[in-house]
Amino acid sequence: MANKNWILMVTAQTPTNIAVIKYWGKRDETLILPINDSISVTLDPEHLCTTTTVAVSPSFESDKMWLNGKEISLAGGRYQSCLREIRSRANDVEDEEKGISIKKQDWDKLHVHIASFNNFPTAAGLASSAAGFACLVYSLAKLMNVKEEQGKLSAIARQGSGSACRSLFGGFVKWIMGNEANGSDSMAVQLASETHWDDLVIIIAVVSSRQKETSSTSGMRESVDTSPLLHYRSKEVVPKRILQMEEAIKTRDFPSFAKLTCTDSNQFHAVCLDTSPPIFYMNDTSHRQVLLLSCFSVLLITTL
Numbered sequence: 001m002a003n004k005n006w007i008l009m010v011t012a013q014t015p016t017n018i019a020v021i022k023y024w025g026k027r028d029e030t031l032i033l034p035i036n037d038s039i040s041v042t043l044d045p046e047h048l049c050t051t052t053t054v055a056v057s058p059s060f061e062s063d064k065m066w067l068n069g070k071e072i073s074l075a076g077g078r079y080q081s082c083l084r085e086i087r088s089r090a091n092d093v094e095d096e097e098k099g100i101s102i103k104k105q106d107w108d109k110l111h112v113h114i115a116s117f118n119n120f121p122t123a124a125g126l127a128s129s130a131a132g133f134a135c136l137v138y139s140l141a142k143l144m145n146v147k148e149e150q151g152k153l154s155a156i157a158r159q160g161s162g163s164a165c166r167s168l169f170g171g172f173v174k175w176i177m178g179n180e181a182n183g184s185d186s187m188a189v190q191l192a193s194e195t196h197w198d199d200l201v202i203i204i205a206v207v208s209s210r211q212k213e214t215s216s217t218s219g220m221r222e223s224v225d226t227s228p229l230l231h232y233r234s235k236e237v238v239p240k241r242i243l244q245m246e247e248a249i250k251t252r253d254f255p256s257f258a259k260l261t262c263t264d265s266n267q268f269h270a271v272c273l274d275t276s277p278p279i280f281y282m283n284d285t286s287h288r289q290v291l292l293l294s295c296f297s298v299l300l301i302t303t304l
C-alpha cells in the first residue's frame with residue numbers, strides 16, 4: 001500500500017420501512033435491544049430511500065461522514081458500533097483493474113469517508129435512521145468484503161438504530177426481540193417477499209418536514225421510565241398482535257392487516273400520551289387525515 005493515490009468506492013441505496021406493529025422501548029440502550037418484537041413493511045427503493053457512498057483511500061487521515069451534504073460527527077456510539085462491527089469482519093479486497101490490493105489486516109489502519117443522502121425529510125418521523133443505518137452497514141460491508149448473511153448484518157444495523165435492522169430485507173419483515181443479554185439473537189427475518197402482496201399500496205402523506213421535537217431514542221427512553229401502559233403493551237398486547245399480524249400477512253387478509261396496523265399505531269400514540277411529560281407526535285393535520293381516511297375506509301399507516 002505504498003502508493004497513496006487510489007480510492008475505492010461503493011454506493012448503495014436502501015429504502016425505509018414503516019412499522020405496522022411498532023417497536024417502542026429498549027431493554028438495553030447500548031446494544032439497542034427492544035422490549036417487544038415488531039413487524040414492518042419495507043417500501044420500494046425508488047420512493048423513500050437513502051443513498052450512501054463509502055470510500056476508502058490511504059490518503060484519508062480519519063473517518064468522516066457527511067449527511068445530506070453537511071459534515072456530522074462520527075463520535076457517537078452508534079456510528080462507532082457499526083464501523084467497529086463491520087471492520088472486525090473485513091476481508092481481503094482485490095481490484096485488479098485499479099491495481100488495488102487490501103489485506104484483511106490493513107482495514108484497521110485505513111479510514112473511510114461516508115456521504116449519505118436521504119430523498120425525504122430527515123429526523124421528521126419517516127424512519128430516516130432506519131434507511132440511513134441499514135444503508136451505512138450494507139455499503140460498508142460491501143466495501144470491506146464482509147461475508148456475513150443478511151440476518152447478521154441486520155444485527156449490526158440494529159446497533160445504529162433499532163428500526164434499521166428491518167430495512168436490510170424487502171417485503172414484510174419481523175424484528176425478533178431475542179432474549180440473549182449480548183443481543184446475538186435480536187435480528188430481522190423476512191416474513192414474506194416484496195412480491196407476496198402485489199396489490200397492497202402504501203401511501204405516505206408527509207404532513208410536516210420539520211424535525212421532530214422529541215427523537216425516537218429519547219421518546220422511548222422516557223416512555224420506558226414513566227409509562228405503565230408501555231409495559232402492559234409489550235407483555236400483554238404485542239405478543240398476540242404479532243401472531244395475528246403474521247397470519248394477516250400470510251393470508252393477505254387486508255381487513256385484519258388494516259385493523260391491526262391502525263390499532264397498534266393508536267396504542268403507540270396512547271403510550272406517548274401516557275409518558276410523563278407527554279409526547280405529541282401527531283399534529284392537527286395528521287389527526288384530520290386519520291379521520292378523513294377512516295371515512296373512506298382506506299388504511300393510513302401512520303409512521304409515528
Ligand SMILES: Nc1ncnc2c1ncn2[C@@H]1O[C@H](COP(=O)(O)OP(=O)(O)OP(=O)(O)O)[C@@H](O)[C@H]1O
Binds near residue numbers: 126132
Ligand atoms: N442517511 C443517514 N445515514 C446515517 N444516519 C442517519 C441518516 N439519516 C438519519 N440518520 C440519523 O438518524 C437520526 C434521526 O433518527 P430519528 O429516529 O430521530 O428520526 P427518524 O428515523 O427520521 O424517525 P422515526 O424513526 O421516528 O420514524 C439523525 O439525526 C441521524 O443521526
Ligand SMILES: C[C@@](O)(CCOP(=O)(O)OP(=O)(O)O)CC(=O)O
Binds near residue numbers: 024161218303
Ligand atoms: C416509532 C418507530 O418508528 C420508532 C423507531 O425508533 P428508532 O429505530 O428510530 O429508534 P432508535 O433505536 O433509538 O434509533 C417504530 C418502529 O419503527 O418500529
